[in-house]
Amino acid sequence: MKSVEELKAIREKALKEMSIRDNEDKTRIIVGMATCGIAAGAKSVMSAFIDELEKRNIRNVSVSMTGCIGICRLEPVAEVLEANGEKTTYVKLDAEKARRIVAEHIVNQKPVTEFTVGAAER
């Protein structure tokens, strides 16, 4: 270790890998991964979320899974749960839509209304 900067660089990298264990003030993206979800392609949606967050170096958002939410016909389904309790349910997702949710909802804090369950049911 030749300098303090070197230490900081290691710290940044390691922090990124460990951020998943930090549960406070986090936005959570929960992907439905029951049989219905997986059959409809939930796995690639989930990977897209993880990948996009990673690319953008976003740390305060975690991605986890849940079972069947009960709207199988609209799968793949994901919920974005914000730290303030705000919940948005997105339906009929694919990898591309997942990336847009990260860009618009997570980064710019504008929910993508056209993908929400409300829009689909109309």
Add this chain to the structure above:
Amino acid sequence: MVYRSHVLICNGTGCTASKAPEIMTRLEKELAAKGIEKEVKIVKTGCFGLCEKGPILVIYPEGATYCHVRPDDVEEIVNEHLVKGRIVKRLLLGDKDAEDVAKSLENVGFFNRQVRVALRNCGVINPESIEEYIARDGYAALAKALTEMTPSQVIDEIKKSGLRGRGGGGFPTGLKWQFAAQEVNDIKYVCCNADEGDPGAFMDRSILEGDPHSVIEAMAIAGYAIGSNQGYIYVRAEYPIAVQRLNIAISQAKEYGLLGNNIFGTDFSFDLEIRLGAGAFVCGEETALMTSIEGKRGEPRTRPPFPAVKGLWEKPTILNNVETYANIPVILLKGADWFRSIGTEKSKGTKVFAVGGKINNTGLVEIPMGMTLREVIYDIGGGIPKGKKFKAAQTGGPSGGCIPASHIDVPIDYDNLIELGSMMGSGGLIVMDEDTCMVDIAKFFLEFTVDESCGKCPPCRIGTKRMHEILDRITSGKGEEGDIEKLEILAESIKQGALCGLGQTAPNPVLSTLRYFRDEYEAHVKEKRCPAGVCKAMLKYTIIPDKCKGCSLCSRKCPVNAISGEVKKPYVIDQSKCIKCGVCMDTCKFAAIEKK
């Protein structure tokens, strides 16, 4: 690669003994079977402190904490939680029906009353990964000391923090460093006391197993502060996992250049070596420890000269305890004022206690100084099993004493404990309920010191033996008039005459039980009676004829055929045959057997 989930498995000694390694192998297998081994990261951690509920497993991002996990549960955890995202509620620690996992732990007093400073990383990071330590601000304090502070500024900060030694004596750490820094010598040493001889204490082991880098970093900081380039960690060989993790940590630190020459490009160099102890209690005493590191028989010597002047190989040396060191990096990073804000007037910061004995949540807890014994026992410890009454708690192990129920609301700090005739010691806290005989407890601790006395000085070698003989007599119902007074005279002379701390403190358990429970000693000596019903020689099991239904169960269970009688008529115990095992009392369905 970013993992979507981290599974933390406790690999402390407690959980390792309750099959954590097998759980880990099963987990690897199940993850591979489901094809998700690349999405889920398995992280080995140190002790969570709740060993009694182990093995402990925590899954993130949900933060679900599972307890008492058995290898056979692994498949369900993988299928339900990791594949389908459904929490396995039956294994959750705390409130199993909470709507949200994060909430399940909210009311677990064991966790939410603790303040974790020394244990900040235990159960949180993988102790075998230097990167995870660095992520949690590891080595940042060393960087700060080396690049922004002078050695005397480091010492001033530690002095100002009010940190006192966590190994027993409670000597101010900054002052100790200052004494060694003042000595002019090319060679000085920094030593770490990881001998942990107090029976029942295991916080030092847990820190070494769960966060070895914190000790390494602190020792390097100490080296910079006093002007030393070489450190030794003296750890008992009975701690194989701690030794192994320390070895890994030291080599990682060397690889990263955090030990070795010109750390952070400065002209400060520091190296560390481990020395294994054979596990003698006296080797925890500072002069004996250094003699042992030198390769000689671990016997103490008189002080002065103090180690700060003439220590290891006659060079100026500081010796601090593992937990003391674990506090150092945080103090430098967060500042002395932050540290001073925790604790009482003369005892700053936190203290880790190994809570054991008659208590529901045995384990490791870190509390702010000044918390009361009641809070530790009832709020964190979950109270006494079977609704029994609290009688006393022993702190300071064989050098300490007991705190009786009447003082349960005294804030725990160095000075209050001394005033009560006990001491902080290294943090062993043994809880005793109404069924404990205090004379027997005193005998137990004295037996330990008799065994562990190194034999160099007569007061300790012979005196403790004589005291033990008297206690043995008293507990076998052969106590004589004047025995209690003899104990007191012996105790005082040993305290004054013994060479080292071992002998000087050995009589404490007797003196403190005499102080609070003299009536129990008197009952043993004068009435040949053990009020708690523990000392077998004085016990008599008898059958109460009115209550006995003559079912014959006890006579069939008695291992020595001491009970006889006719069915449907009261049975009797033949006292000459009875070995006082108590089986009859346990089996009787009519509470017809009495123990007196």
